[in-house]
Amino acid sequence: MSIDSIDPDDVDAADILGSAIERREDPALITGNAEYTDDIELPNTAHAAILRSQYAHATIEDVDTSDAETMDGVVGVYTHDDLARDDTPGDLPFLIPVAWQLPSLNDVDHPMLADGRVRYQGDAIAVVVADERYLAHDALDNIDVDYERRDAVTNPSDALAGDAPQLHSEGDRNVAFDWEIGDEDKTDDAFADADNVVEFEADNQLLIPNAMEPRAAVADYNPGTDELDVFMTTQNPHVHRLLMSGVLGHPEHKLRIKAPDVGGGFGSKIHHYADEALVAWAAKHLERPVKWVATRSETYLTDAQGRGHETTAELAVSDDGDIEGFRVDTKANMGAYLSTFAPAVPTWLYGTLLSGQYDIPAIHASVKGAYTNVPPVDAYRGAGRPEASFVVERIMHLAAKQLDIDPVEFRKRNFVADDDFPFETEVAVVYDSGEYEKPMDEALEMVGYEDFRERQEQAREEGRYLGVGFSCYIEACGLAPSELAGQLGAQAGLWESSLVRFHPSGTVTAFCGTSGHGQGHGTTYAQIVANELGIPYDDVEVVEGDTDEIPHGMGTYGSRSAAVGGSSLVKSAEKVVEKGKQIAAHQLEADPEDVEFDDGTYRVAGAPDRSIGIKDVAGQAYLAHDMPDGEEPGLEATSFYDPDNFVFPFGTHVAVVEVDPESGEIEFETYVAVDDVGNQINPKIVEGQIHGGVAQGVGQALYEGAEYDDNGNLVTGSMQDYAVPKAEHIPEMETGSTVTPSPHNPLGVKGVGEAGTIAAPQAIVNAVSDALDPFGVDGVEMPMTAERVWQAVNEQASADGSGDAAENGGEE
């Protein structure tokens, strides 16, 4: 069952906000008229290709580019030494910066091109620029690199061990940071007196984002004006402009970053990589447009990966089922260098959500970040919150099992109560609003939980193993306010900016500093602005993703666009309405305090025939023949909106699976997602975001994982080896929703983009664990391939001395 789309022409203007209208983005995308970065073809464009390290860890003795340089059509081959000798305008620092600091951060140099050493397979060594795309790649084969190989380490616990190969300067022991949150003494006390301690130990595997469009950039430099234009696959053009300006030593006001259509991001297009900066540098150096498009192999080797946690956790629970304390110890894989937001992800975005939906009186978490010989690890869909939710919801499942309490009952007993909001957790955040039982109850109804246990019992008697798994997740979206972000280490504010501009004829362009890449902002933002101004939806155009057009912005990630960007648009529209009121009052010869605005019309209170529409006011504002004293002509307004707090979406996801212990195969009977993302601007788009998010969560649970061999070679380096789920792999999902508006923002919205990915993995692991309960299997490591499930069943059977598990499991 799904929500039906509505033609916007069939919606009354007053109902546009909240309607499931079709997306206005789609016509260009379904006709081939969309323009992605690789579609941009500037005259005389040269093509770049990047030589990448074949080894995960090596000293570079020599790079010989002479053969490549003499090839016909090759216009330049550059290494770190070439950059160092460079006389291109600008003060090039060669280093890729980190935009999030922690007090204990052991930051290390991250050169654009390897400076005598490579630290992951795919680390950039040289860049070739040639007249043609194929030729640039041909030339890579003619560059000789002398490597002196070094030992590699790819997981955080090995990297932090005393005898590990060292990635950076001697003595740092591969520690990127050592961070903690919560009250250690209070938590120790809770455990000292605990009736029960539930233990959990599990990895949250490294994932490769796999946006369908590979990263790409086209750079164009005008030596006459010193203007540098870069079209690129970005989720946050203004942030890239700031970072690239620093890296290239190019003045920010002469650098334009434009995101054309962007084919998915999931976090991987937030971060500042060396590659796009190299393309921009080459365009400046050669004074010629340069294009670079990553191959899929390159995206596997170089896109910032996600997750990568090794965690042990303990929960102190009374015999009555009340949670009394929670202790978490995590080692986080940071990869070879710190990427843009990387230090925030396993710390503030992870540790602060370890209270989940529960009232936990004592929590302490410690996190060590480790340098390893894998690509930088940074934000990937959910960014820290999936890892937190996984730990919380797995240990909730295990605790209920250990105490022999129904998992639903156990969760409900510990939920934050409805009247406790705003709720301050023990890990430094204040939940804005929530009613946690509502989505849980709706989900239970949808899966038919009342009858499930009976059905499960009957099935077991037939030798079939059904399992139900719950995930009551919480998410923090729209990181804010900026002052707090600064205290936490952000090197930028996390407000959002917008501009709402009436044109003289009465249509409107709304500019927003977010930058959508598939989320449908053109549609949802137009719904917001049309609603605020009371004008037809079709009269509003939305512009994003271009630093030359949009005053400023922070971009799209962390499900911040509706809550922060959308709210900024409301604030700008309110300013427009207010200025319009001054003009309207003047023209209606009334006191502004007596003028009311509703449904696009200014009316004098008590005299309904004295009115003027906002479009006419706009016309008058630009005509400027009859303005109030001191009022400027024109009708537009900008806002820089800085929210008071995060927003905290929540919900319950339930997976019902059947596991075949003989083959290890898992089949979904159903997957139910009930999410509360606050008010919904467009329910169809909300549903689509949930579907896509759940699919990525299913991918993590069952199929996906970056794997490295002992030498640090990526063995899942293509779609042949890394299982991006196909249509047959994703179950039919049933979605439901409850609505608990956020009290912090004018729209009452929360955030939806990451909810499914945060919620799904543990729902599925818990379901498999429930199905395999007769075999004594508590859980299976992700991705839960058939082989791993089969092994888990049989290893447990061997441990129990019960012989063939599949035959004996059902006969306890």
Place this chain on the structure above:
Amino acid sequence: MTTHDITLTVNGTDHDLAVESRTLLVHALRDELGYTGTNVGCESSLCGACTVLVDGDAVKSCTELAVRADGAEVETVEGLADGGDFHPIQEGFQEEHGLQCGYCTPGMMLSAVDLLDENPDPDDEEIREALEGNLCRCTGYQNIVNAVQNAAGQMSGAVADGGKEMDLTREYPTGDDASGGDSA
């Protein structure tokens, strides 16, 4: 590098061009002829973003040599709409929210056209199987399945009413219009 003179009929328009032996069909379409609606996702036939119809069959153009398509009728996403009217598969994707970033969508739609050509009334499982060579990272596939069902419904209705059927021999926009599939 040896070059070859070939002819490709793209969305009904004949194009003569010279390609290297190694030039891939997708690069001939995109870089030589400007049909940039076809996208490159993996260069290994696995993701399907580059799917086009060659003589009516769905083909991954990122691993097909352009010379092998010499003389063929190629249909790309730019040829799906009939003037200002969307093809039913395009309507299906729009109505069912079968796309988000849209990068996989042209290939996904052309694979679906090939499926519906062979099986006008597929069930959900048949659709999921038929689309196994087309990866989508945004939608979770559910709305894509709905989009194909929607198109199947429209096409069966259209055929019953004597309306439009997918037909590779029909007249297409020509020349400069080729990249300008109208957008309602």
